[in-house]
Amino acid sequence: MNLKDLLSDKRSSLIKKWRNLLIESYPAGTRRFLKSEKDQFANPVGHVISKDIEILFDEFVHDGDIAKITASLENILRIRAVQDMKPSHALAFVLQFKGLIREELKRGKPLNGLSGELQAFERKIDDLVLLAFDVYTNCRQRLYEIRVREVKEQYGKLLERTGVFYNISEQEPSP
């Protein structure tokens, strides 16, 4: 059995554990709510974790669509980028995927014969971490841009309309 088949075999168990890892990154008093409330409008965070981890797993394990992988990471990280988390804490779940797989492999047969594949797969996870890092920083950047835009919209228009000169160019001035 190759690694991909093995991961497919353990799909539901791995997805469940990966979800739980994300949920455990929240305070104890919140975890039960995130897990048990199934309504997507009452519990958008839990819903996204549930839905997007599954998509992420399937697409990632089967070398699927990079756009879908990115979209899932975006859905998860856009939330974590505005919550009480250090960046390392927000992104840790991607790295922790390695540990989950190794744990799962240990349970069954030893790593014999799979180590090469496993190494390659773990390098792919490293790439996923870098992608997640890009996505996370994009979210943070968007937050800052929104803040700047808000100031410009609030005061720029006002100054312009009340006749005070105001012009902040979107582009660098030409020399």
Place this chain on the structure above:
Amino acid sequence: MAETPKPEEIARIDHKAPLWEGWMNRPVDIRPGIYCYAANPKNVEAVGMPNARQWNPVDEDWKLPENWQEIFIEGFKDRLGKFRSLKLFMDICVRCGACADKCHFFIGSGDPKNMPVMRAELLRSVYRKYFTTGGRILGLLAGARGLTDEVLKDIWYYLYQCTECRRCSVFCPYGIDTAEVTILGRELTNLLGLNTDWIQAPVANCYRTGNHLGIQPHAYKDMIDFFVDEIEEVTGVKVEPSFNRKGAEILFITPSGDVFADPGTYTAMGYLILFHYLQDQGLDITWSTYASEGGNFGYFTSHEMAKRLNAKMYAEAKRLGVKWILGGECGHMWRVINQYMDTFNGPADFLEEPVSPITGTKFENAKGTKMVHIVEFTADLIKNNKLKLDPSRNDNLVVTFHDSCNPARGMGFFEEPRYIIKNVCNNFYDMPPSTIREQTFCCGSGAGLNAGEDMELRMRGGLPRANAVKYVHEKYGVNMLACICAIDRAVLPNLMEYWVPEVDVTGVHEMVGNALILDGEKERTTNLRGEPLPGMEEEEDV
């Protein structure tokens, strides 16, 4: 906003969630991005509120008065005597948890102290210690804690993470209104000078000049004149609003956000077009450059301050000798008017019970305050076939409606805005039932939290609302979020930009202004934003 971590911090990377001890022992961590900046002392002094000084929420020393505990406890005692509701809310909560997961800040942040029950518990623990025998004797065992620096910081941090939206109260079996706990809790923090500048500056400005931004009468008029020119450009019709006109039948008061901030400005143009349209039918209305603010940020500091700011509406109505007041699209403005104005500054017996001069409809619901919401007024006009409308001009819009917390939960105002929207545009889809009407999710930036420095707080608080918008965007292609609140119009565009960038924000009367067919108008090719009307894209390209 988060700061760039230092190398030694990076070296201590921790992949695990912080250990959450019992909430009472956990010291508060006041984080940038979540709290609003402290009030500038001149804005505190301007209205004679206590302990004006420079201070910073992240500093160890908050420069409190020496006897601050005494002031807080005495203030608490005073309010427990004055407000029966507060006393009840302190006593009757059984911590059933029905409210726990209903708060948008809890849902979006995952921080247990944002559960409404916990937010109230922060204050309730102090109540137990100083006002109940059990708490006094048993202390922590009875859930009571003394008022220390740390406890005060904890209370302050979380009281200013509540938008007073009252969604939690809808689900409380005892009817506990945590918003009221926040309101009175904030009053106590204000006794110690713990104001935020985003609230206090509008309060000081409004007190001095009549509106939150401190815009003086001539500038206020200049802005409206600017709209008059814009309207003429779009419609070919010159509207002629009047200002401070004595003897007018109706005084119009709207939040200043409509006059000074996009996209509220387009809503203000909508009002102007509507008033012009009705002029020939007998509408006799004036704007005021003195009562130039419908909103009331005083309400986010204390009842007393809210009353002082609210008084200007009646004072101006009396000075001008109008019969009644028409109010613009706003949120908390209507909570103050509907629930407080009559007892704050009433009875307004120099005014008359409002009657629409166009339809003859008596607004009996406004018998006490003599102030009518423009959405009720316009819905009544449409119901009586008084408006010629071309909804196809809004055909580029697929609209959903955000029930603003205060008109929805504070006034039961559900049908009128939807009735107008359905008459002025052809594509309307409501969001799921558990996210609208009395269960509506807050924008996440109300009650004075719409500052820039707390952007993370705003984005997480608005997540449940944005999540429902995203759903109708994906399902029906919704591209416009309509609302009837000036704070919503100011903050929802940013919320959308973060969570659902394909959706824009409008006031209801902007769509009315676009759909209204004026006598003598030219063929319209653009809407009030200057964007081409559906089918007119080519004309605009030429």
